[in-house]
Structures are given as C-alpha cells and as structure tokens.
Amino acid sequence: MITDLFYTIIICLMIWFGWSRPCVALAAVLWVDTVKPQNTSFSFLSGKPLSLILTAFFFFTLIVNAKKLKRVDNKLFYILFLAFMVWVTLSHLNAQHPTMSAIKYDVVIKTLFLMFFIPFTISSRKDFEYVLSILFMASTLFITIAGVKSAMGGGGYGVSLIGLQGSGFMYSEGSMLATLAVCVIPLALYLANYSYLSDKKIFKYYCYFVIFCSLTTQIGTQARTGLVVLGIYLLLHLYYTHQKLKGIAFLLILGLVGSQFVTQDWLDRMQTIDEGTTTEKSAVGRIVVWRWTFDYVANKPILGGGFYAYLDNAGKLDRYGTEGEVIISQRGAKAYHNIYIEVLAETGYGGLLIFLLIIAHTLILNTKNYPQQEAWETHSSSALKTFTLLYCAGGMFINVAFYPWLYILYTISIAKDNLIKLKNDENQKNSY
Structure with missing residues (x-):
C-alpha cells in the first residue's frame, strides 16, 4: 500500500510537470516501463494499464507542445531507425511462427516507435540529464535491491535476487541483471x-552506493557473464581515463570492496569458465544453438524466420555437436543467448546489418571531438560509449537485442549530438 502510494505520487508529479515538457512525459513512460509498478503491486496499482495511459499522455504532449520540439538534422538516424522498424515488421510478416511472433513484435515495434521520439523532446542539457537520471534511478532500483541482498549473503545461481522470477522483467534473470549492473557504473560516475x-x-552518495551494489550483485547472481563484462569494464576504464594513477586506484578500491563479499560458491562457479567450450552444458548449449542458427538462416538469409524462430531447433541440437563436446539433447527449444545471433535468426542478414550499423553509429556519435567541448559533453559521451560497449559485450551471452537499452543509448546519443551541434551553430552566429 505504501509502495503504491509512493509510485502514484511519482507518476502524478511527472504528469503535472509533463503538460508543458514532453521530455518529462517521455521520462514517465520510460520509468513505468522499467519499474513496472502495475506488475509488482499487490494493491490499487495492480493490473492498471499505466504504460498505455502514460504513452497516450506523452503523445498528447507532443501535439500540444509541437513548437517546443527540437529539429534533428541527422539523416543517418532517420534512415537506420526507420529502416530497422520496417525490417522487423517485414520479418514478422514472414515469421515461421506467426502467433508467437506477434507477441514479441507488439512489444518491439512499440518500443522502437517510442524511442524514435527521444531526440525531438530533449531541447537542453537539463532535459538530457533529466531523462538520463530517471532511467538511471529506475533501473538501479532493482540493482540496489539485488546488491543489498547479495551483501547480506543472499542469492545463488538461478535465484532471482529481486523476487520477480518469470514476471517478464529484464532484471529477473541473473546474467541480464549482472550485465546491467556493470553497464550502469560509468553512468553512475558521470552523474555523480x-x-x-x-x-x-x-544523489552523489546514491551513485556511489549503486557502484557498490553493482559489485555485490555480481557475487549474488553467480553469473559468469557478469564477471566477463566487469573485466571488460575495468580494461575500458583504465584505457579511457586520462589520470591513469587515479584510475588504477579506483580499480584497486573496486577489487578490495568486492573481495570482501566473495563466497566459495561464487569461486566454484567462476572456475567453470575453463570448461565452458567443451563439458559445461550451459555454455556448449549456446554454441550449438549458434551453429544451428547459421544453418537455419542459410534458407532464410534476407528476412530470417521472424520472432521466436528458435522454436524450430527443438529436438535438433544434438546434430550440431562436435567431437569432445558434451552432447546437448533436449526435446524443447533453446534460445539464442546472443544478441547478434538473435537478430540474425529473427530478421536475417539484412536486419543484422542495420542492427550493427545502429551500434556503430552510437559509438561514432560518442567518439566525436567537438570544438570548445565542455566537461559534461566529454564525460557523458564517454559514459554512453562505455555503456554501449559493455552492453554489446554482455549481449554475446544473453538475449537482450530487442530490450529498450540499446535504442535508448542510440537515440539519447543522437539527442546529445544534436544539442551540441545547435549550441556550436549558435556560438558561431554570435561570433560574427
């Protein structure tokens, strides 16, 4: 009851301030779609169509405040994003399992359509940081819950640290939660x-608390994906930081803090990484699915098999093993556990190409050097670029290709680039 009241106050405040600021209305939708209070509630918010209501409110604010929307002069953004929406639609219409595909397509196309408007609603640095902060606080709600539970000795492999197993939450699965927990660290450092x-x-203390929880979450989930992504982050942090000694000190502190919560179960689980490609069923299972996917797409190279195409691998995976590997034999289907294989199987090589170009464009946007660059521009770009790289690295082992984060990172990078361009154009005009 108290939680529902708190959530209701937050939603009402966003609606109140969102009448004249579309970015606030947009943030309200993103917050609800991340926290999902209608799914976690046991009181009056339970089952309410909050996402539908706030999405309708957002588009209403777009109409009312049309003159406040920013012009976005980036042709590649329009080409890539709209092409991807068209491509996933064509793939769905050509789906091998149309009924199942329709379920995922409904979510994916709505997500992409909503993300498309992010650059138009962000008209200032304050808008940019407001949307980023809301996303950060919404996603870290689950990370802090998981981190505190882990620090107190909870968790274990296959255990949902947020208590929402099977509810459709991205954060309910250990590898996904562990990956996102690392991804938000550069964001936390930027915002702090x-x-x-x-x-x-x-707020600064909260950001540092999130970093602590991100570390303990890795231990609580016992997800090997989390350790791989954390290792990549440590290398990226050391590479990008200009103050190497300070960077090394930060990494040593992270290692020291994390080591205090390491358990024997976690160590035992991490030691299985060495067995991953031959005898460990979870890892070998992924590899044989990837082999099956290339075989499957050979017959559907352009559009793929549509969403849930992996259902076709049921009972077939034992044919894709090699000598020396544990045999993967199961009646049911096995998911891709890889964002690139997921996109390839479901949208073909055409969809995969657009997907990779979206990722590449995101990285390019955050690698640009602007004239008279301000500190917030430099460090926000670094945070978004690192987040993207970590997400893509973790995506090698989990199905998160069509979850919102990649498209949020892309469109918010477009928005930031657009803001800086408009500022530089204005400064150039004033200099004459």
Missing part, C-alpha cells in the same frame, strides 16, 4: 561528478 544533480550530496 558532472551532472546538475552532482551538487546534491545525497
């Missing part, structure tokens, strides 16, 4: 040190 909210000590 360079955002407008960094002046508020309570």
